[in-house]
Amino acid sequence: MTLLRATIAAILVVLPCSALAQGREAEKGAETAQRYEAERVLLDQLRDSRTEADRRRLAEMFVDGVVAGPDNPLRMRNRDTAIAIYKALIRAGDRSPSTVVRLGKLQLTRTDDDELKPLVMPLRAAVFAGNGDAAYVLAGIAERGLLLGETSVQMLQTAALLGNVPAAIELARSSGLGATFVADVLQRLTLSASAGDAGAMVGLGRIHESGGFVPRDLVEARKWYEAAVATGDPSAMTELGSMLLTASAGEFDPLRASQLLTSAAWAGEAKAALMLGLDAANSGPMGTSIEVGRRWLERATEVRLRGAASHLAALDLRLALSDDGPAPQVLEKIGKVLAPIANDPEALADLAERRWSQSDQKRIGRVLLPMLHSATVAGSLEAGISYDIWLRTTGQVLPVDAAKALIDSLRRAAAKGTASATYTLASLALDGRIGQKEVPQSEAIDLLFSSADAQVGQAMLRIARMYAEGKVLSPSVLFAKRWFERAMEQKVESAGWELAALLSRSADPADHADARAFYQSQKQAGDPRGSIRLLEIELRTGSVDQTTLAAAEGEVVLPRDKVAIAKLLASSPDSKLQSEAELILDTLVGGDSDPDALLVYGRVLTESGRTEADFKRGVAMLEQSAQMGNLDAKLEIASTLLTESQFRDRSGEAVSMLQSVLAASPRFTDAELLLSDAYLRGRGVRADTAKAAELIANVLATEGDDPKATMLEADWLMFSEERRDPERAIRLLQQQADKGSLAATRKLGLAHLNGFGPAISPDRAVGYVFRAAEGGDKEAMAAMGHIFLNGVGINVQPELGVFWLRKAVEHGNTAASYDLSRLYALGALGEVDDAESAHWLRVAAERDHPSAAYQLGLSYLKGEGVAKDREEAIRWFRRSADLGNLLAGRTLKELTTDPKSDPAVAVEGHESE
Secondary structure, three states: OOHHHHHHHHHOOOOOOHHHHHHOHHHHHHHHHHHHHHHHHHHHHHHHOOOHHHHHHHHHHHHHOEEEEOOEEEEEOOHHHHHHHHHHHHHOOOOOHHHHHHHHHHHOOOOOHHHOHHHHHHHHHHHHOOOHHHHHHHHHHHHOOOOOOOOHHHHHHHHHHOOOHHHHHHHHOOOOOOHHHHHHHHHHHHHHHHOOOHHHHHHHHHHHHHOOOOOOOHHHHHHHHHHHHHOOOHHHHHHHHHHHHHOOOOOOOHHHHHHHHHHHHHOOOHHHHHHHHHHHHOOOOOOOOHHHHHHHHHHHHHOOOOOHHHHHHHHHHHHHHOOOOOHHHHHHHHHHHHHHHOOOHHHHHHHHOOOOOHHHHHHHHHHHHHHHHHHHHOOOHHHHHHHHHHHHHOOOOOOHHHHHHHHHHHHHHHHOOOHHHHHHHHHHHHOOOOOOOOOOHHHHHHHHHHHHHOOOHHHHHHHHHHHHHOOOOOOOHHHHHHHHHHHHHOOOHHHHHHHHHHHHOOOOHHHHHHHHHHHHHHHHOOOHHHHHHHHHHHHHHOOOOHHHHHHHHHHOOOHHHHHHHHHHHHOOOOHHHHHHHHHHHHOOOOOOOOHHHHHHHHHHHHHHOOOHHHHHHHHHHHHHHHHOOOHHHHHHHHHHHHHOHHHHHHHHHHHHHHHHHHHHOOOOHHHHHHHHHHHHHOOOOOOOHHHHHHHHHHHHHHHOOOHHHHHHHHHHHHHOOOOOOHHHHHHHHHHHHHOOOHHHHHHHHHHHHHOOOOOOOHHHHHHHHHHHHHHOOHHHHHHHHHHHHHOOOOOOOHHHHHHHHHHHHHOOOHHHHHHHHHHHHHOOOOOOOHHHHHHHHHHHHHOOOHHHHHHHHHHHHHOOOOOOOHHHHHHHHHHHHHOOOHHHHHHHHHHHHOOOOOHHHHHHHHHHO
16 A cells, blocks of 8 residues: 555545534644645655655655645645656666556656657566556557557556556447456456455446446446445545435435545545535535635645636636626626636636526626637637637627637647547538638538547537438438447447437337337436436327336436426326326425426426416416526416416516526527517517517527427418418428427318318318327317317217317316317207306316306306306406406496396396397
8 A cells, every 4th residue: 555545544534514524624624734744744755865765655656646735635746756756766777667657657648759668668578577557558658659569459458457457447448358358357356356455446336337348337336436435545435426416326315425525535636626616616415615615626726626727716706796796896806706717718618618697697708708709819729619609608609800710720620630629610610600601511511520430429429410300411310320329339428318219209119129228228227317218208109107107206316307207297198197297296396496396397287277276386386496597487487478368467577588588598499489479469569570580580590490480480471461371381381290290280280171271171181180189289189079079071970079178178278178168058969068067167267268267157147057156156257357358347347336236137238248
């Protein structure tokens, strides 16, 4: 065991988190100060020593890192000093394997190949003597083309067989290795781990976690991490803490994660310190205080940990932005926060790529954007890409000088063989961020395929998407599958999921089986998304297995995964599954509610429309989620205010809310469509067809044939005076219907039914409407009911008409409930049935149907189907009047101003008008 490991093992104490952890800061600081002083004394002694053993020990301390200072337990590495010491030892005649291997590892971090060549022979000698570390260094040298006779992979295999853990981990990412070789490597690692080697334990944990050599097994990975933690290994604590934060092994335990990461950080692990800082900056699950998190980020910055400076700046920005003082004062604070990283393009880029609220983004941008612009023009590739991302999210274009500089930077990097730069240049051109003059589309496509040929996984993923969506490239499921598979080979994590989603929508049973197999494998590997997607497939096919449902609910831990399951169940027409969704959501809403859970629950309650109380509760949940910053909730509230008659006086508020959503997210398609509809119909804003057309054009320009935008345009072309073109409207609807849009299919059927555009064709109308109804479209269900009742293109069949109307009601169609009430009230199904009529009136009235509320009031007033009750009648008249029914308002006034009046006469007088 090295001196450093021994020191760490001696002082490790697992700290409780939150207040108790903060209470022991002073104690741990004292321990660190003592350790620092001991290491300082030792360093002085070793510097004065001339023995080879002491010089090697001194270099080893600089390689592993010495405590950065009495107030900073993290470790500062000094590779330059270590290299100088090892070189001096070799010049003095030291050719020991430990010296040569250590120097070789350090030189591999440099770009000078000439420094590596003299080390090849002594490293080979060390390999022949059984040194796996030497073989690992030779693998790195071979990768640079400096080793004759062996490839990098061959040397990695030799290193792994000789017990080198990093080589085994690297090989675990490869494919095509022989079973005997894999078994031998695993056996050696297991023997070492069983003998107490913490490094081997951590290596086995990483292999099982990544799925290399063996099928991915997070439970087994955790077992090895736990074993290494028991030895006091800080890196194992960091790995296990990370697993407990993501629940990847099935357990979500932020309390223990905090304990492990705090102990690892005090032991010198910079990564653990960074995770604690990020938890504080992002209000994460560990509940790390701002004070403690900031201190860890400061320490990580002092030891120059990559990314620490930008995370510290982000946390300080959060504090500066919370200042309610004058704008100039806040801007001054932002400037002071960014000043230390003004000349650090990487830190600036990281800050730019973070998600900020609309108001914060504006204030930060006034200081940050000029810095990013300067860095971009100066040739920083990182800053240029992030500058574009910032401008893209706010709907702005790249300034000409910045665009030119970014293109030049990307071309220089691509010329040096940086395939990712080639891919980025292609993406910028295909996304329209740079002009066709600079990079024509044909060149951009060539660049994209070139980067894919250079094994850039993201390029392969983009090509796959282009084939799948039929954008730029001709649609081809076959080609899309091939490119998704290639991206999977490059370990692009999302590629497998996107391919499975594509296959699950295929009409080929074999594709369905492949999708299920992928989701099943992810489920077995401990990824809850696998269970969720399997449940989604069953819901789509209408054959939900309770075992699958129970498994999905039992396997998810994180709130976001529970919300995902609830969202799927809530979208089902099955009332039992909707109730199951509510049970899940009930566990997630309360004092500290999850905004996404509130959004889904709010949708369930407002769309189901079971009672007035449910509807109001749903609206309240949506408003609460919106207040927490959820843009989707704001969109949902705006939609409710614009479509529900009881909120007609709040339509202006809805338009303002949509405008605020678009200010925060300029390319929010659904918000653009809803706002365009408001302008088109003059709801909450003065009608402006030009503005509506502009918004629709934006959507179509960015989303291509977006279904909602296309159907909105079809409505316009069908009915508007300015741009009436029914034939084009029908073509647009047919395109979306062919792609599976139920709404488009229904609209197409109704167009054939009423002759708006095509010639009237009842037979074709019935076919389209039936297809949409069967697919679950509630408006089409109601239409099918009326088709059977009226015998349009089909024989009159009242029982089927009632069946479809009832089904439409079950799916939330309020008008269908009112229609049913009229059928029973007028005796259209045989005899008059006042009781059944009153039942359906109540269903519709409770869902705020103005006419149903009025008719229900009449039922109570006359005692038709319900017990006569003047007060109950007044209550329903008032509700109908509140919903905008003028007749109800006049009846209500008559009944309340003259209690002695004959209500029947009053009603009959009004109805006769």
